[in-house]
Amino acid sequence: MWDLMFSDEQAMIADSVAQFLSKELPVERLRPKAAPVDADVIWRSMAELGWFGIGITEEAGGSGLGLVEEMLIQRGCGRHLASTSILATMVAAHVAQAAGDAALTRALVTGERRVALAIGLGSAGTDEFEALAFDWADGELLLYWDDTGAGLFEAGKLSSDAGLDDSLTLHRGRLSLAAAKCWVPNAQAPIALRANALLAACLAGLADGACALATDYAKLREQFGKPIGTFQAIKHRCADMIVRAEISGHLVALACLKVEAGATDASLQVAAAKLKSAHSAHENGRAVIQVHGGLGYQSECDAHWFMKRAHVYDQAGGNMQAQAERVFAEASPLW
Amino acid sequence: MECTDSPEFCQFREEVREWLQANRPRELRPHNSAAQIVYDRAWQKAQFDGGWAGVSWPAQYGGRGLSPSQQLIWCEEYASAHCPMVHDSFWLALNHAGPTVFVRGNEDQKSFHLPRILKGEAAWCQGFSEPNAGSDLASLRTRGVVDGDHLVVNGQKIWTTMAHLADYQELLVRTGPELSRHKGLTWIICDMHLPGVDVRPITALDGEPHTSEVFYEDVRIPLSNVVDQIDNGWSVAMTTLGFERGPASFGAFCEVAVALEELIDHVRGLEPNAPAALRGGGALAGRIAMARAEVLAVRALVYRMVSSAERGAEPGPEGSLMRLASSELEQTVMRLAMDVLGPAGLSRTSAGSWSIGYFEAFAETIAGGTAEIQRNIIGERLLGLPR
Numbered sequence: 241m242w243d244l245m246f247s248d249e250q251a252m253i254a255d256s257v258a259q260f261l262s263k264e265l266p267v268e269r270l271r272p273k274a275a276p277v278d279a280d281v282i283w284r285s286m287a288e289l290g291w292f293g294i295g296i297t298e299e300a301g302g303s304g305l306g307l308v309e310e311m312l313i314q315r316g317c318g319r320h321l322a323s324t325s326i327l328a329t330m331v332a333a334h335v336a337q338a339a340g341d342a343a344l345t346r347a348l349v350t351g352e353r354r355v356a357l358a359i360g361l362g363s364a365g366t367d368e369f370e371a372l373a374f375d376w377a378d379g380e381l382l383l384y385w386d387d388t389g390a391g392l393f394e395a396g397k398l399s400s401d402a403g404l405d406d407s408l409t410l411h412r413g414r415l416s417l418a419a420a421k422c423w424v425p426n427a428q429a430p431i432a433l434r435a436n437a438l439l440a441a442c443l444a445g446l447a448d449g450a451c452a453l454a455t456d457y458a459k460l461r462e463q464f465g466k467p468i469g470t471f472q473a474i475k476h477r478c479a480d481m482i483v484r485a486e487i488s489g490h491l492v493a494l495a496c497l498k499v500e501a502g503a504t505d506a507s508l509q510v511a512a513a514k515l516k517s518a519h520s521a522h523e524n525g526r527a528v529i530q531v532h533g534g535l536g537y538q539s540e541c542d543a544h545w546f547m548k549r550a551h552v553y554d555q556a557g558g559n560m561q562a563q564a565e566r567v568f569a570e571a572s573p574l575w
Numbered sequence: 576m577e578c579t580d581s582p583e584f585c586q587f588r589e590e591v592r593e594w595l596q597a598n599r600p601r602e603l604r605p606h607n608s609a610a611q612i613v614y615d616r617a618w619q620k621a622q623f624d625g626g627w628a629g630v631s632w633p634a635q636y637g638g639r640g641l642s643p644s645q646q647l648i649w650c651e652e653y654a655s656a657h658c659p660m661v662h663d664s665f666w667l668a669l670n671h672a673g674p675t676v677f678v679r680g681n682e683d684q685k686s687f688h689l690p691r692i693l694k695g696e697a698a699w700c701q702g703f704s705e706p707n708a709g710s711d712l713a714s715l716r717t718r719g720v721v722d723g724d725h726l727v728v729n730g731q732k733i734w735t736t737m738a739h740l741a742d743y744q745e746l747l748v749r750t751g752p753e754l755s756r757h758k759g760l761t762w763i764i765c766d767m768h769l770p771g772v773d774v775r776p777i778t779a780l781d782g783e784p785h786t787s788e789v790f791y792e793d794v795r796i797p798l799s800n801v802v803d804q805i806d807n808g809w810s811v812a813m814t815t816l817g818f819e820r821g822p823a824s825f826g827a828f829c830e831v832a833v834a835l836e837e838l839i840d841h842v843r844g845l846e847p848n849a850p851a852a853l854r855g856g857g858a859l860a861g862r863i864a865m866a867r868a869e870v871l872a873v874r875a876l877v878y879r880m881v882s883s884a885e886r887g888a889e890p891g892p893e894g895s896l897m898r899l900a901s902s903e904l905e906q907t908v909m910r911l912a913m914d915v916l917g918p919a920g921l922s923r924t925s926a927g928s929w930s931i932g933y934f935e936a937f938a939e940t941i942a943g944g945t946a947e948i949q950r951n952i953i954g955e956r957l958l959g960l961p962r
C-alpha cells in the first residue's frame with residue numbers, strides 16, 4: 241500500500257517548518273545590506289521545536305518520529321538556504337545513538353552541541369585525507385560519511401577558506417578515519433543512506449525555492465508593457481522548474497519511505513533521489529538567475545544562492561557522477 | 576505517508592501476474608487493420624471473461640470494483656507480462672471515453688456503453704481536433720444543428736486515432752454561434768457506423784494508419800447521445816482531457832519503465848565486451864542512470880496521483896505535470912535506446928520493437944495537447960502566471 245499524501249500530523253509539521261523559516265530565515269537575510277540574524281537564538285529555537293531529535297527515539301530524548309519528518313524539515317532548510325549544520329546535527333544524533341553514546345546523543349538533540357558538515361577532497365576514504373567543513377565553529381564536531389559508514393570527528397585546528405557558496409563559512413583540515421570519535425559502519429546502521437536522503441530533500445527544497453522565486457518575479461517584472469510571465473520563453477521555463485521540483489520532491493518522499501521500511505531497493509531509491517534532485521536543483525538554480533535578467537547576476541538579488549548551494553549538497557555524500565554509477569549498477573527497480 | 580507491500584496487495588499482484596501469464600495472447604498483434612480489430616476485441620473479451628476488465632470500474636457496469644491502487648498494479652503487471660501494447664483500439668474507450676461517460680453521462684448512457692466497452696464490443700475514438708483547430712480547440716467549426724430529436728452534424732475532424740476501427744466517437748461540435756468559442760460546444764456520442772460518416776485513414780511517419788480524417792455530411796445523431804447538456808461540451812471535454820493527460824498515461828508509462836529495464840538488461844548482456852560508453856562511468860551509462868532516476872521520479876508522481884485518487888479526487892490540471900514529464904521521458908528513453916543500439920538501430924529488423932517505440936514517442940508530445948500547451952497550462956493554472 242502506498243500513500244504519498246501527508247498525514248495530518250506531517251502536514252502540520254511541514255506548515256510549522258515553513259512558517260518558522262519564513263519568519264526567522266527569509267532568503268532576503270543573505271543580501272549584502274540585510275541586518276544580520278542571530279544564528280544562536282535561531283539554533284535554540286530549532287532545538288526547542290525539537291528539530292534535531294525529531295527522528296530519534298523518545299528514550300534517547302527525541303520525538304520518536306522518522307525519516308519522513310526529518311525530510312520535511314530538510315526540505316524547508318534547502319528552500320531557505322539554512323545552515324548545513326542543521327542536517328549534520330540531525331544525522332550526528334543518529335551516529336551517536338548507534339555508537340551507544342547516550343550523553344552525546346542528548347547533547348545533540350537538545351542543540352547544546354552543534355556538528356558541522358564535512359566533505360572529503362580527492363583521496364577521501366583513505367586513512368587520512370583532506371576535508372572541507374561548512375559553517376564550522378571552534379570546538380564543534382564534524383560529520384563525515386561515505387559508502388562504508390558514518391562518523392563524528394574532533395576537528396582540531398581548521399584553516400579558513402573562501403567558499404563557492406558564501407552563505408556558509410568554509411574551513412579545511414585533515415580527517416583521519418582511525419581517529420574518529422565514533423564510527424558506525426553501514427552494516428550496523430544505514431546512516432549514510434539516511435544522510436543522503438536528507439541531502440536529496442535539501443536539493444528538492446532548493447529546486448522548489450528557485451521555482452517560487454522565479455515565478456513570483458515573472459508575475460511582477462514588466463517589459464513590453466506586460467509581465468514577463470506572459471512570454472512563453474519565461475512561462476515555459478517556470479513550468480519546467482515546477483515539474484522538476486514536484487517530481488523530485490515525490491521521489492525523495494518515496495525514497496525516505498523505502499529507507500524506513502528497510503526495502504531492498506532503498507539504496508537505489510536514495511541514489512536516484514539524490515541524482516534527480518541534484519539535477520533539478522542545478523537546472524532550477526540556473527533558470528532562476530536567467531529569469532531575473534541583469535538583476536539575476538547581482539549579489540543583492542536572491543537568485544544566485546540556489547545555484548551556489550546546489551553544488552554543496554551535490555558534492556556531499558557522493559556527487560551526481562557517483563550517484564549515477566550506483567543507479568546504473570543496481571538491480572531492476574521494477575515492481 | 577506509507578509505502579509497504581500489504582499482504583492484500585501482494586496477493587492481488589500475484590493473482591494478476593498468474594492470470595496474465597496464463598492468458599495473454601501469444602501471437603503478435605497482426606499488421607492489417609481488419610485483423611487488428613478482431614485481435615483487440617478478442618483480447619478485451621478475454622480480459623472481461625476472466626473478470627479483469629475495468630479493475631477499478633464499478634461492478635454494476637461490469638468492472639471489478641477495486642481501488643485506483645489496484646488498477647495501477649494491474650497496469651504495472653500488464654506491462655511486465657508483455658501483453659499487447661496498451662495503445663490498442665480499446666485504450667481510448669477504457670482510459671478516457673468510458674471514464675467521461677461514467678462521470679458526466681446519464682444512467683442510460685452508462686448502462687448502455689460501459690459494459691460494451693469492457694466486453695470488447697465497442698471501440699471508441701476521439702473527434703476533437705480539426706484541420707484549423709488543434710491547439711486552439713475552442714475554435715472548432717464542425718456544426719451541430721438541432722432538428723427535432725436529432726443533432727445534424729456537418730464538418731470535418733482530423734488526426735482521429737483508430738477512427739477506422741472504432742464503433743463510437745467522443746465528438747465535439749459547435750452548437751452555439753460561430754464565435755462562441757468555449758461556450759457553444761457540445762460533447763456527443765457519435766456512432767461511427769451512421770450514414771454520412773466517412774473515414775479516410777492517414778499514413779503516419781512509421782508507415783501505419785494510426786489516425787484518420789473524418790468527414791460528416793448530414794449525420795443525424797439522436798439528442799439522447801448528448802453527454803451533459805447542449806452547449807456545455809467544453810466542460811465535458813475538460814473532464815475527458817483530465818483523464819487523458821492524467822491516469823490514462825499510467826499504462827504507457829509502465830511500458831516505458833519496463834522498456835528501460837530491458838534496455839539495461841541488453842546492456843548488461845554485452846559485458847564484458849561492452850563499449851566504454853556503456854560501462855559504469857561511461858557517457859551512455861550516465862544517460863541510462865539519469866533516465867532510470869527520471870523513471871523512478873515519474874513513478875513517485877504516479878503513486879502520488881493514485882494516493883490522491885484513493886481519497887476520491889478527480890484528475891485536474893496536475894495531469895499536465897504527468898503528461899509533460901512522462902511524454903518527454905518516453906522520448907528520452909527511446910532515443911537512448913537508439914544510441915545504445917548503434918548501427919543496428921538502422922535496420923527495423925534488428926531494432927525490432929525499439930524502432931516502433933522510437934517512432935511512436937514522437938506522437939507523445941503532440942497528441943492530447945502538445946508539450947507547449949501542457950507548459951502553458953502548468954504555467955497559468957498551477958503557477959498562476961498571466962496569460
Ligand SMILES: Cc1cc2nc3c(=O)[nH]c(=O)nc-3n(C[C@H](O)[C@H](O)[C@H](O)COP(=O)(O)OP(=O)(O)OC[C@H]3O[C@@H](n4cnc5c(N)ncnc54)[C@H](O)[C@@H]3O)c2cc1C
Pocket residue numbers: 472700701702703704705706708709710711733734735736737785786938941942943944945946947948951
Ligand atoms: C498520433 C496522434 C494522434 C492523435 N489523435 C487524436 C485523436 O484521436 N483525436 C483528436 O481529436 N486529436 C488527435 N490528435 C491531434 C492532436 O491533439 C493535435 O495534433 C494537437 O492538439 C496539436 O494540434 P495541431 O496538430 O493542429 O498543431 P498546432 O496547434 O498547429 O501546433 C503546431 C505547433 O505550434 C505550437 N503551438 C500552437 N499553439 C501554441 C500556443 N498557444 N503556445 C505555444 N505553442 C503553440 C504547438 O505546440 C506545435 O508545436 C492526434 C495527434 C497525433 C500526432
